[in-house]
Amino acid sequence: MRNLTAVKAALATQRIETPSWAYGNSGTRFKVFGQPGVPRNPREKIADAAQVHQFTGVAPSVAVHIPWDQVDDYAALAAFAADLGVALGTVNANVFQDDDYRLGSVANPDPRVRRKALDHLLECVDIMDATGSRDLKLWFADGTNYPGQDDIRARQDRLAGALAAVYQRLGPDQRMVLEYKLFEPSFYTMDVPDWGTSLLHCLALGPKAAVIVDTGHHAPGTNIEFIVAVLLRAGRLGGFDFNSRFYADDDLMAGAADPFQLCRIMHAVGSGGARAPEAGVAFMLDQCHNIEPKIPGQIRSVLNVQEATAKALLVDREALAAAQLAGDVLGANAVLMDAYDTDVRPLLAQVRGDMGLDPDPVAAYARSGYAEKIIAERVGGTPAGWGS
Ligand code: LRH
Ligand code: MN
DSSP states (O other): OOOHHHHHHHHHTOOOBEEGGGGSOOBOSSOBOOOTTOOSSHHHHHHHHHHHHHHHSOOOEEEEETTTTOOSOHHHHHHHHHHTTOEEEEEEOOOSSSGGGTTOSTTOSOHHHHHHHHHHHHHHHHHHHHHTOOEEEEEOOOEESSTTSSOHHHHHHHHHHHHHHHHHHOOTTOEEEEEOOSSSSOSSEESSOSHHHHHHHHHHHOTTEEEEEETTSSOTTOOHHHHHHHHHHTTOEEEEEEOBOSSSSOOBOTTTSOHHHHHHHHHHHHHTTOOSGGGOOEEEEOOOOSSSOHHHHHHHHHHHHHHHHHHHHTSOHHHHHHHHHTTOHHHHHHHHHHHHTSOOHHHHHHHHHHTTOOSOHHHHHHHHTHHHHHHHHOOSSOOOOOOO
């Protein structure tokens, strides 16, 4: 697809969802470094997310996490967001921060604990009814730390039972998207450790269940674009949690550690005809800005996804297909590398200009004075964080 008009139109209609928790304090087990001006409540997080959309034009929704974003009136919160030009997006359940969940939530041996976890998942669907969100995102910390600790198959049965109960509760336009993770916080088994396990559960549930690929949740060296291609072929790629990592689930800025991988992933998305918002694949960021300023970090991350997407869109697919079918190994690789090696920043600056935006969102945000404003205003109260 080298038709530049079509490429620019595709870039202008891109939709990248930012996570509310990226605007709050976050860290590691060693330290959570507080930062000045950090939001203290869901409305301030949404106001910060609206800044990212204001300067990039392609981040019109913000994912919420319950109870980190708990409020009395979710419809009012959605209206507040709409007034700022963003929508409440994916609803993330949280059954990983309560003492009851030490041995798991929906896979816990104790039926009382499983019931408690299921009730939270069902409450999250009620919240989706109020916010108008399409997706319920489920990530489970559930697993075991030692061989023999629990029965692997029995835990799968318990998980399947809870997922089926939630699936029954979904409305006609709602989906549940199941995220997998190889390890952490459980270190011998995770009950949803990989794409295959997530896919099996989704296929068992029905068409409103799909797989979430968090780019930080694989073993080192995993070919993520292969997983993307296979899930798209099965019609079960629900979306992405984009971030990057050097070693584990580092939750660093998307594209920061491996921009080529992000480009290869977006190429696989394009090959599967799933780039456009209508295809139903959710493109989300799931990151923690432990040491860097959060709003600029989100803006930079959105730009990194845009750049990876632009490079993937510049792949000469006709030439690529011809080289592939001719068995021209180097020729085919060169077509893709030619696109990847293209500096797409001028093209994206043009796209932003056409959208009435400053060509350099990072600089424009810095000039806006918003950072200084929130530091001056947000004095007192408790900075938002992971709440554990
Ligand atoms: C788990 C995860 C999941 C979220 C959490 C914030 O590692 O990726 O998507 O619930 O991070
Ligand atoms: Mn994630």
